[in-house]
Amino acid sequence: MKIGLACPYTWDVPGGVQVHVRDLAETLIAAGHEVSVITPVDDERTLPAYAVDAGRALPVRYNGSVARLLMGPVSAARVRRWLREHDFDVLHAHEPSAPSIGLLACMLADGPIVATFHTANPRSRFLVAAQGALQPSFEKLRARIAVSEAARRTLVEHLGADAILIPNGVAVDGFADAQPLPGYGDGRPTVVFLGRIDEPRKGLDVLLAAMPALLARIPDARLLVAGPGDAAGLRARLEPDLRTRVDLVGLVSDADKPRVFASGQAYCAPNTGQESFGIVLLEAMAAGTPVVASDIDAFRRVLDDGRAGRLFDVGDPGRLAAVLAEVLTDPEAAAELVRRGRGVVETYDWRTIAERIVDIYQMVSGDRQVSVAAS
Amino acid sequence: MSVLVVVVALVVAVATYLTWLALRLDRLAARVADARGGLVAQLVARAAAAGDLAERCALDDLAASARRARAVYPPLLAGAALDGGVELVENALSRSLRSAEVAAAGQRFPAELHAVDSGAARVALARQFHNDAVRDLRALSGRRLIRVLHLSGRRPAPGYFEIDDALPVRDDAAAAHGEPFDHGEPFDHGDRPGLAS
Numbered sequence: 001m002k003i004g005l006a007c008p009y010t011w012d013v014p015g016g017v018q019v020h021v022r023d024l025a026e027t028l029i030a031a032g033h034e035v036s037v038i039t040p041v042d043d044e045r046t047l048p049a050y051a052v053d054a055g056r057a058l059p060v061r062y063n064g065s066v067a068r069l070l071m072g073p074v075s076a077a078r079v080r081r082w083l084r085e086h087d088f089d090v091l092h093a094h095e096p097s098a099p100s101i102g103l104l105a106c107m108l109a110d111g112p113i114v115a116t117f118h119t120a121n122p123r124s125r126f127l128v129a130a131q132g133a134l135q136p137s138f139e140k141l142r143a144r145i146a147v148s149e150a151a152r153r154t155l156v157e158h159l160g161a162d163a164i165l166i167p168n169g170v171a172v173d174g175f176a177d178a179q180p181l182p183g184y185g186d187g188r189p190t191v192v193f194l195g196r197i198d199e200p201r202k203g204l205d206v207l208l209a210a211m212p213a214l215l216a217r218i219p220d221a222r223l224l225v226a227g228p229g230d231a232a233g234l235r236a237r238l239e240p241d242l243r244t245r246v247d248l249v250g251l252v253s254d255a256d257k258p259r260v261f262a263s264g265q266a267y268c269a270p271n272t273g274q275e276s277f278g279i280v281l282l283e284a285m286a287a288g289t290p291v292v293a294s295d296i297d298a299f300r301r302v303l304d305d306g307r308a309g310r311l312f313d314v315g316d317p318g319r320l321a322a323v324l325a326e327v328l329t330d331p332e333a334a335a336e337l338v339r340r341g342r343g344v345v346e347t348y349d350w351r352t353i354a355e356r357i358v359d360i361y362q363m364v365s366g367d368r369q370v371s372v373a374a375s
Numbered sequence: 376m377s378v379l380v381v382v383v384a385l386v387v388a389v390a391t392y393l394t395w396l397a398l399r400l401d402r403l404a405a406r407v408a409d410a411r412g413g414l415v416a417q418l419v420a421r422a423a424a425a426g427d428l429a430e431r432c433a434l435d436d437l438a439a440s441a442r443r444a445r446a447v448y449p450p451l452l453a454g455a456a457l458d459g460g461v462e463l464v465e466n467a468l469s470r471s472l473r474s475a476e477v478a479a480a481g482q483r484f485p486a487e488l489h490a491v492d493s494g495a496a497r498v499a500l501a502r503q504f505h506n507d508a509v510r511d512l513r514a515l516s517g518r519r520l521i522r523v524l525h526l527s528g529r530r531p532a533p534g535y536f537e538i539d540d541a542l543p544v545r546d547d548a549a550a551a552h553g554e555p556f557d558h559g560e561p562f563d564h565g566d567r568p569g570l571a572s
Binding site for chain 1: 398399402403405406409410412413417497500501503504507508511515
């Protein structure tokens, strides 16, 4: 199919929506589709061959953070030309609830249009204020996709329209078959933690509190902590006999992330705050490392109610130590977790996710192509 | 003179606005028509898959439901309304597809069962697309200005299509078939309910 993707946020500024659009575009291209992306960008040289420059976005303070938005006449002309030059079978606009290229593309196009809503925002002032103005664009959407249950709820509450839930994909290919970091993989039972070490929500303190009980059961166990933060301060707070059992390796590059997972016999996510989605858990499962995680909604969902990874009561170091000890000492149970984990990862693999999205494209595309709207 | 300019400007503004409303109505009508076409195509596909499974496994009840459903398609494809009669036969087919016999037969013919489940999942999606389009069209054509000026013309307001399309719950054996575990072909359609093309 000929597919046009409209990305709302600046391509060369890090962000979840941009990553989503990039991964989707590349998965679709690998599957043989013809894809063109239009996106704002600061430095045009960072654009891949399949992407088109929609201009420079304007930073706007919105909702507590700085959003970079784009709605001017220059961008409108570029979107119009992009639509005219491509004859897409389907236009897929991302986050059309933000005043940027996604919305602009919806306003200017006619025909089979699909939109994905990324943000969960229970009280979006923009959505409430602009609802009337957005309606003429939104009534062109033939299918709406939400990437999370929370994003879907936002849509239902603000626009009274339902959406199909298709989660973010995970690029899992790079995680299988990773080698352990130097000094690991020697058979010594190792627990891995990944995340900011001084952010309480990430729950490293719970894991550290569980270590004495774990060491009582498995004397040669150790903990590998990878993530940015104040390592010296953390080391000073550790009990002296724990210091030799906790390795702080600091921030690791994306390339080394799979190796961190491969270095452990268990990956622990002791988060105490609500997370919207457990991407790190999926990455650990893709690497074939058994997962032990807090029993919070998002993790429970990703771990298939505890079948694809073990859950423990949020903030309970005693339970955590017991569960970790079981995973580290029962290779058969661990292998079963890994096997089920791989099955879960498969359903979030970008190839599977893109397949579901293409299915929607095919259902809405019919025989009309996308054209430039008459007004 | 200046009064004339104001009057002309007003007339132009009102005419532009009304034209724009009429354009939106046309666009929504086209969207509803496409969605209706898509929904009918998915209903036809589901009944065909159900007929296949019924024939393979000699399921009389399912065969009868599929036959009754197929009888309503020629008029539908010719443009007849998706009315209460269609909803009745499609509901009966949904119920037959959720029966224990179908689940049991699916153990022996997983590919056929999978085709049926795929078809059912796509019917549910197509119905959502259709009803969303109908809702948007009805919301706009229900506006007072549009009703008073008859901007919708003679087009009758399209109706929602309400059927019970809840998907059957399959046990592990059947579900395992639905999950693609092959890493080989990136876009192997037809390996998961709701994904077959």
